[in-house]
Structures are given as structure tokens and as C-alpha cells.
Amino acid sequence: MKDNIIAIDKAHVWHPFDVLHADNICIEKAEGIYLYTSDGRKILDAISSWWVNIHGHANPIISKAIYEQALVLEQVIFAGFTHPPAVNLASKLMEILPFEVDQIFYSDNGSTSVEVAIKLAMQFWYNQSIKRTKIIALEGAYHGDTFGAMAVGERNVFSKPFQPYLFHVEFLPHYTCSEQECIAHFEQLAKTNDIAAFIYEPLVQGAAGMRIYSKELLSKLIAIAKEYQIVCIADEVMTGFGRTGKLFASEYINLPPDIMCVSKGITGGFLPLGVTAVNKKIANVFDSLDKEKRFYHGHSYTANPLSCAAANASIAILTSEECRKAILRIEQSHQSFLSQMLGHPQIKSIQSLGTILSIELNIGNETSYFHNKRDELYRFFMNKNILIRPLGNVIYVLPPYVIKNEELEEIYNAIIELLNLS
Ligand SMILES: Cc1ncc(COP(=O)(O)O)c(C=O)c1O
Missing domain, CATH: 3.90.1150.10 (Aspartate Aminotransferase, domain 1)
Structure with a gap:
């Protein structure tokens, strides 16, 4: 056998x-x-x-939560319908995420949570008829293996076959440059008024080799981004849910993001689930009956009740x-x-x-x-x-x-x- x-x-x-x-x-x-x-x-x-x-x-508590949820509701289309595990999880996340969250968007994993974040940031500008075409990411970044996530990740042998299909991204050197040079470079890019978003793994670049970098540097970059209205995307897929000692690594930085991606530890490792959380500034731009302004993105298993039940149980353990x-x-x-x-x-x-x-x-x-x-x-x-x-x-x-x-x-x-x- x-x-x-x-x-x-x-x-x-x-x-x-x-x-x-x-x-x-x-x-x-x-x-x-x-x-x-x-x-x-x-x-x-x-x-x-x-x-x-x-x-x-x-973990027996999470196993039991999934089992009990499966006996009641295992899956339902999340367009036109909702259910208690998804809403309870959204409420809990709004309570524990370290910024003023207005909307919770569910998807399937870390990469999809990043895809959603990038698309939201791009459409944030599109909906306002403002042309901003570029994204800044950090040298050594890793944000997942789907196309958008790959584009904002460091170009290497993993992404080489797809290079011609990846959109342009400004990669900010921060290991190979001094802090002042890095900040100056960022400011120069910000001043072009063509930067739609800045995406970063707060304080730890996981796939790059668990590299822990300066919170002072990151705070300065976020501060400049805010000055130039650049959408800040914190990718907490790896750092979230207690991994860095605080519930979220963004808590080490005084400046909150506009969008946060979480996944991985969210269900305690039982089931796949991605979340993209956004603040009111982002949400407001989509709050319209105009069909052109709607966010057309969804997955078959969006907000799967079993995944949400696992996440609710996992967060209850985490916050004990x-x-x-x-x-x-x-x-x-x-x-x-x-x-x-x-x-x-x-x-x-x-x-x-x-x-x-x-x-x-x-x-x-x-x-x-x-x-x-x-x-x-x-x-x-x-x-x-x-x-x-x-x-x-x-x-x-x-x-x-x-x-x-x-x-x-x-x-x-x-x-x-x-x-x-x-
Ligand atoms: C920071 C970060 N973002 C996104 C991802 C992609 O997550 P997933 O593998 O669930 O698609 C990862 C995976 O390691 C990650 O570390």
C-alpha cells in the first residue's frame, strides 16, 4: 500500500x-x-x-470547529449570499488588524490576496480617472507565484520564463544601497506622481532568506508614500498572526497601510484562505452603483465556510x-x-x-x-x-x-x- x-x-x-x-x-x-x-x-x-x-x-479545537461547520454548511456561493463564519471572521479581523479596516475581501491563498491588493490599488486610480502606472516593491521581494504577485517579486530564475509577460515594477535597492540612498531613490520615484502603490513585506523578507530589515527605513518609506498619496500595501502573508512577536509586523511601524494581505497562519494551517483588508480611503472609491467602478474579481471558494470556521477557531487560540x-x-x-x-x-x-x-x-x-x-x-x-x-x-x-x-x-x-x- x-x-x-x-x-x-x-x-x-x-x-x-x-x-x-x-x-x-x-x-x-x-x-x-x-x-x-x-x-x-x-x-x-x-x-x-x-x-x-x-x-x-x-489541533483538536480547530479540527472540531471545521467538523461542526461541515455538518451545517460546507460551502455556498459568496455572490449574493453570506454566512456567519465569514461575517464573524471579518468582524474579528477588523478588531485585531492594526489599522482602520473598512472592507474585508476573501480569496484562496497568499498569492491571491496579493493579486487582489494589486488590482484594487490599480483600480483605485482608474476609478478616479487618475493615471498612475507604476508600482514600487523592495529588492528581494517575494509576494507569490501568480502573475501579478510574480511581477512585484524580485526577478530571478523562478520568474525568468515569464519575464516578457510581467508588468514593469520599480525595485527599490535597500540591501545594496545605504539607507539615505534608498530613501532618496524612493522620493525621486514618488515625485514623478506616477506611482500607484508601494508593496512591502513588513520587517521580514521571508523567501529572500528571512532577512530582517530596519523598521526605521520602512517607516520613512511609508511616510514618503503617504505624502505622495501612494497606496501602501503591507503583505503580512508570512509575518501575520504572531510570527514576529506582535500579532502583525505592521504594529512595529507607526504608519498604517491602506491595504493588508494575510493568509498562511490565518486558519492555523488547516485550510487555504486569503484575506485582503482595505481602509475607507480605498473602499470609498469603489462605493458606487456605477458598473464601471465595481471590482470584478472572485473565486469559486471565496469565503469558504470551513476555512472561515478554522480561522475563527485559530484566532481564538492565538489571542489567548x-x-x-x-x-x-x-x-x-x-x-x-x-x-x-x-x-x-x-x-x-x-x-x-x-x-x-x-x-x-x-x-x-x-x-x-x-x-x-x-x-x-x-x-x-x-x-x-x-x-x-x-x-x-x-x-x-x-x-x-x-x-x-x-x-x-x-x-x-x-x-x-x-x-x-x-
Ligand atoms: C510574503 C508572502 N506573500 C505571499 C506569499 C504567497 O502565498 P501562497 O504561497 O499562499 O500563495 C508568500 C508565500 O510564501 C509570502 O511569503
Whole structure:
């Protein structure tokens, strides 16, 4: 049975970012921070299964919420109809999102939440008959794999085949320039009055290598954007729901966005769901009976009741005192490991924010999937039954909040062992 699954998978199932006919490990069940394989291994999920599983796997409260919702209403078209889980979730999000939200738009995942945000920002100007054609994004940005999201992401080998089809975006250098140069460049672009929107991953650029950047810089850029009425889009798909120590990374910055994208942790990693939240300034421009001004965007599973029920349950756990303490405990644990490792000869840089810990190894510069050591690093941790997916020469830990101190220690010890080997 197990061999059959693996054989069919290898022959016919296409996995993301991988070669065809790859060997994949079959997971039969998961609980808490552990994945259980069909051949008897127990793997510690140190990256919350691609940053989604904030409360660990098979959380019984979320499972029960989905089950109970499924018995009542599993799905209904969201055009012309609504339902309690979607409205309750919208109310909750309006309460916890760190800006004055006027409208909540549902979609299916992080990329679609970004597509919606970009389209809303573009149509915001179109509806007012104002010509603004450009978007600013940050050097190293990643916002997803659909076309709009790809266009506002750093151009690299992932997007190369599609390059001719991607719209023009101004990428703001902020690693390869000084802060003053970056700000001056941004201001120069803003002054053209042709910038429709500025999109950013607040404080942490995830796919770029869990790079934590200056909140002062980001605050200054947002302040300039506001001065020139540029629509600010905070992509909190990775940073949202407690990941950076606060509920949302935008809380570290005094200036609120106009649009925020959230997904990943929203359902506790149970079901796909994307949300694009907008303020009144944006919403007002669409608040019209004019058919030309309507936002024509929707997905079959928009506001799926099971996803919304999972999100409501996940947010209730997230906002509990127990979860807040767990996040703080992980943050302190990462900080103390960081202090212990500072100055290690094999470490180029080590950073931590909230529950994120990232270490850039002293083995070449390239933070890409194609770094020659990347697969070796991945295998090193997998041989110890720890799931860590290095981003090139960067290893990072982004655990479910239910991880215990001794389990964090196990990860840190494996990292130390790796460093002492090199
Ligand atoms: C900041 C950010 N935005 C958008 C996305 C895309 O989300 P999804 O993979 O759910 O489409 C990601 C995924 O890693 C992300 O990190």
C-alpha cells in the first residue's frame, strides 16, 4: 500500500519547486509539532509546514470547529449570499488588524490576496480617472507565484520564463544601497506622481532568506508614500498572526497601510484562505452603483465556510493568554541562542524577530535554492528527523507556537553540530 502510494506519486504527482519524478516522503499523520511518516519516522516540523501551522498539527479545537461547520454548511456561493463564519471572521479581523479596516475581501491563498491588493490599488486610480502606472516593491521581494504577485517579486530564475509577460515594477535597492540612498531613490520615484502603490513585506523578507530589515527605513518609506498619496500595501502573508512577536509586523511601524494581505497562519494551517483588508480611503472609491467602478474579481471558494470556521477557531487560540506567553517564550529562547552564537566563525549573520530565527552561513553569498550547499544542509537536518528547508545558505527556524523548550533545544543543538562540522 505504502509502496504503491510512493510509486504513483513519483510517476505522476508534480510537486512544487521540484523536478518531475522526485522522491517524496509519505506522511501518514501529524500531531503537534511532529510529522509521522509511513515508514515509522517522527519528524520535527521546525518550519510550521511552510509557515502556516501556527498551533501545530491536528489541533483538536480547530479540527472540531471545521467538523461542526461541515455538518451545517460546507460551502455556498459568496455572490449574493453570506454566512456567519465569514461575517464573524471579518468582524474579528477588523478588531485585531492594526489599522482602520473598512472592507474585508476573501480569496484562496497568499498569492491571491496579493493579486487582489494589486488590482484594487490599480483600480483605485482608474476609478478616479487618475493615471498612475507604476508600482514600487523592495529588492528581494517575494509576494507569490501568480502573475501579478510574480511581477512585484524580485526577478530571478523562478520568474525568468515569464519575464516578457510581467508588468514593469520599480525595485527599490535597500540591501545594496545605504539607507539615505534608498530613501532618496524612493522620493525621486514618488515625485514623478506616477506611482500607484508601494508593496512591502513588513520587517521580514521571508523567501529572500528571512532577512530582517530596519523598521526605521520602512517607516520613512511609508511616510514618503503617504505624502505622495501612494497606496501602501503591507503583505503580512508570512509575518501575520504572531510570527514576529506582535500579532502583525505592521504594529512595529507607526504608519498604517491602506491595504493588508494575510493568509498562511490565518486558519492555523488547516485550510487555504486569503484575506485582503482595505481602509475607507480605498473602499470609498469603489462605493458606487456605477458598473464601471465595481471590482470584478472572485473565486469559486471565496469565503469558504470551513476555512472561515478554522480561522475563527485559530484566532481564538492565538489571542489567548497561553498563546501570547508561548510566543514570548519562543522569542526569548531564540534571543538567548542568538547571543550564544554571535561571533561564531561559521556564521555570517544571525537574526531573530519574534518566533523567527535565521542564520546566514559563511558558505558563499548566494541565498537561492540553487546554492550548492542547500541540499546538503536540508539532508543534514532530515537525517536528524528535523524539517528545516534552507533558503540557499540561510537556515531558519519558524516553529509552531506549541513547541516546547526542550524541542527548541534539540533544533539548536543540531544547528551547533552543523556549525562545528563545517
Ligand atoms: C510574503 C508572502 N506573500 C505571499 C506569499 C504567497 O502565498 P501562497 O504561497 O499562499 O500563495 C508568500 C508565500 O510564501 C509570502 O511569503
